[in-house]
Structure formats: C-alpha cells, structure tokens
Amino acid sequence: MISIDRPTADLGDVRVTNRAAVLRHVRRHAPCSRADVAAHTGLNKATVSSLVAELIEHGLLRETGLTENRVGRPATMLVLDGSRYAGLGLRVGADELVAVAAGLGGDPVLTWRRAFPAATAGPEETVKALAALTRRAVTRIGADRTVLGLTVAVPGMVDPDGDVPAAPALGWRGVPLAASVRRALRDPGFPVAVDTEANLAVLAERRHGPYAATTDLVHLTGGPAIGAGLISGGRLLRGGRGFAGDVGHLPLAADGPACDCGRRGCLTALLGVDAVICRLLPDAGPVTDHLPEIERIQALARAGNEPVRTGLTEIGRLLGQAVSVLSGLLDPEVVVVGGHLAALAPWLLPAAHAELAARTPVPPGVRLEASTLGSAAGALGGATAALATVEAGRLPAG
Ligand SMILES: [Zn+2]
Numbered sequence: 001m002i003s004i005d006r007p008t009a010d011l012g013d014v015r016v017t018n019r020a021a022v023l024r025h026v027r028r029h030a031p032c033s034r035a036d037v038a039a040h041t042g043l044n045k046a047t048v049s050s051l052v053a054e055l056i057e058h059g060l061l062r063e064t065g066l067t068e069n070r071v072g073r074p075a076t077m078l079v080l081d082g083s084r085y086a087g088l089g090l091r092v093g094a095d096e097l098v099a100v101a102a103g104l105g106g107d108p109v110l111t112w113r114r115a116f117p118a119a120t121a122g123p124e125e126t127v128k129a130l131a132a133l134t135r136r137a138v139t140r141i142g143a144d145r146t147v148l149g150l151t152v153a154v155p156g157m158v159d160p161d162g163d164v165p166a167a168p169a170l171g172w173r174g175v176p177l178a179a180s181v182r183r184a185l186r187d188p189g190f191p192v193a194v195d196t197e198a199n200l201a202v203l204a205e206r207r208h209g210p211y212a213a214t215t216d217l218v219h220l221t222g223g224p225a226i227g228a229g230l231i232s233g234g235r236l237l238r239g240g241r242g243f244a245g246d247v248g249h250l251p252l253a254a255d256g257p258a259c260d261c262g263r264r265g266c267l268t269a270l271l272g273v274d275a276v277i278c279r280l281l282p283d284a285g286p287v288t289d290h291l292p293e294i295e296r297i298q299a300l301a302r303a304g305n306e307p308v309r310t311g312l313t314e315i316g317r318l319l320g321q322a323v324s325v326l327s328g329l330l331d332p333e334v335v336v337v338g339g340h341l342a343a344l345a346p347w348l349l350p351a352a353h354a355e356l357a358a359r360t361p362v363p364p365g366v367r368l369e370a371s372t373l374g375s376a377a378g379a380l381g382g383a384t385a386a387l388a389t390v391e392a393g394r395l396p397a398g
Helices: 009-028 036-042 045-057 118-143 178-187 199-208 267-271 273-280 290-302 307-328 339-343 346-357 374-386
Strands: 060-065 075-080 083-091 094-104 106-117 146-154 166-167 172-175 192-196 217-220 228-232 334-337 367-370
Touching: 009 036, 009 045, 009 060, 009 075, 036 045, 036 060, 036 075, 036 172, 036 217, 045 339, 083 118, 083 339, 094 172, 094 307, 106 228, 106 346, 118 172, 118 178, 118 374, 146 166, 146 178, 146 199, 146 290, 146 374, 166 307, 178 192, 178 374, 192 199, 192 374, 199 217, 199 273, 199 374, 217 273, 228 307, 267 307, 273 307, 290 339, 290 367, 307 334, 334 339, 346 367
Parallel strands: 083 146, 146 192, 217 334, 334 367
Antiparallel strands: 060 075, 083 094, 094 106, 166 172, 217 228
C-alpha cells in the first residue's frame, strides 16, 4: 500500500514508503524499466526517476542495459544491486552453528557450518561462539560489503526483546540472547536481533524458496524440536507474546512415547529428530551428531529395509495428521517441512499425503512438500530479516 494520500503523513515517511514500493517492484519484476515501475506502483514518473536515482546512488539498484523487446523506444532496465551490503544470519542448531550472509537480491555471499554442541555447551559458550563466528564473517565480507544487521535463529521461544524464555532442544531457559550477543560483539555498528528458527525459515521460503509467491505458507522445522513458522495472508503470525507456532507439544497420540514436558505423544516426541532416530535405529543410543544417523536411515530405506520402511510410513502418517491440524487452523496453500523431515521426505511424504487426503473435507486441500533450502534455511531467513529496514525503504547509513 502506498500511503501518499494520508494527510498527516510526514514527507520523510512518504518517501520511505515509496522507496520500499520501488524496491519491492524491482525485486519481483526485474529487469524492469522506470516506466514499468511507475505504471505498477501508481507513482508519477518524476517521483520514480528521483527515487531510482537515489537508490542507484546508494548502491541498491543498478542499470542493466537497454531492452528492445517492447513497443516504443528502448528503455534502460533496472535490477536490484545490493552488492555493497549484506545481511547476516546465524542459526543455532542442537549440534551445529550455521552462518549465512546474503545480498539484497538474496544472493548468498557466504555459507558456513561449524559443528557445535549448543545443548551441552550452554548459553554462555554459545554466545561466545556466535560472536566469534560473526566477527569472522564480518572480516571476510567487510572489505566489499557493509553488514546491515545480524539475526540469530533459535529453535525455541523468542520474545520481542530477543530473550529466549525456553528452548528445550538446547536445554535453555530465560536466556537474554540478543542482549548477550550485542554485548559480546561490543557495539558492532549494526542491529542484532533474535527470532525463532521457524519464523526465519518460513521467511526464507517466502523470499527464496520455490513458493516465493505464496501468501499462505507454513514451514515446519525438523530437528530436535518441531516448530512452525506461519505466514497467513502474506504476514508472519507472531501471536500476542511472540510465541505463535510453538506446536512442539501438540498432542497427537495419547499412548505415544514420553515427552520432555511430562506428557505423552506430543508432536516433538513423535516426529523430532531424536524420536525418529530412536524409533528407527534402536541400537543408536543417545545421539549428539544427528546427520550420520539420518544418513544411515536413508541408506536402510533405500535398501528396502522392512522395519525402517514401515516405521517411516507410520511417522509419515503422524506427520499428515499434524499437518491436517495446521491446515484446519490456517488453511495454508503449502506446508513445507525442513530438517530431517525434508531429508526423509521420499519415504515420509507418500504416507503423509494419504493421511492428509483422508482428512481433507474439501479437496484438493493443502500441498505438503519438502523444503529445498536445507539446514541453512533459518540462517538464510536471518540474513533476509537483517536486510528488512533497507527493504522497508530506509537508506543505509554511510
Ligand atoms: Zn510435550
């Protein structure tokens, strides 16, 4: 929406809003001409020319030659630039840290993974590791780009101040994470925020995944705790306290396995990565590094191992059941599963689809797909979120 007709709007606000509208149009339709931007945003051509000049000057747009492919005289085409800037996202997993830096157009500038046992290391050591990784990333990309912000993705609950009241997958309670990372970085010169892995993963799907145009989208994270990032009507749903999508303890099976919360048969106790490994590889014991075990399950499934295949079908059916609950609440167009649920999707999704179909009153119902973004989804979403102020039309300082 362009708020040029609000009588009380301050002129600076109007320019910010209009700048955001120009950036949004170019992001979706690039390459496009100034005349295209004017026609689609409703802004007049002189305003568009002035905004585009300013955005080019700040390195947010660039010109890319002429097109001859249209009626009338050739026009200079515009694309997003953003090669001077990057957003930084870090994801805290149970057994790894992932760092992603991305440019304004979503181009990945850097993707790093580091094995790190956040659950056993505790919050203090994790903050130190996050700060060290941030410094290294800033050093690596800082010669070419200004880092505009850092967002940390956590598998747990995050309040609006960036505090983590509970992240059972990490064994954390009451961790003032954003403030601690800020302090450890000693005034880094860019904003530091924290959000849930699920919220940031769904943001990454919406921006960079194959469902970018979808306005009603859910990302169900895999990993030790299952969380849901919910986009409804194009907006991220956060709820009253910021805890929307904390679906890990949705009751699915009253007689199911015991959950950390003291009850039985919660979503996490049935579909979380530890639950899946424990069920399919009874000899595995407590696991600190999940990936090799998930690869072992994939190999057994590929080889046609009957108990593993049957187990995966049953887990897929439970996944379909959980997705039908989300679907009944939000009526999303697509639900995307990440983490180990995506890695095991070839064996989980057929049973999940059948279960969903049986529970869908009016077909075709929701589409259930595996994420293509891998374990970097939360970090990529963090990098995207860190660029939000520029995308909202604020010019970067300097
Ligand atoms: Zn529970």
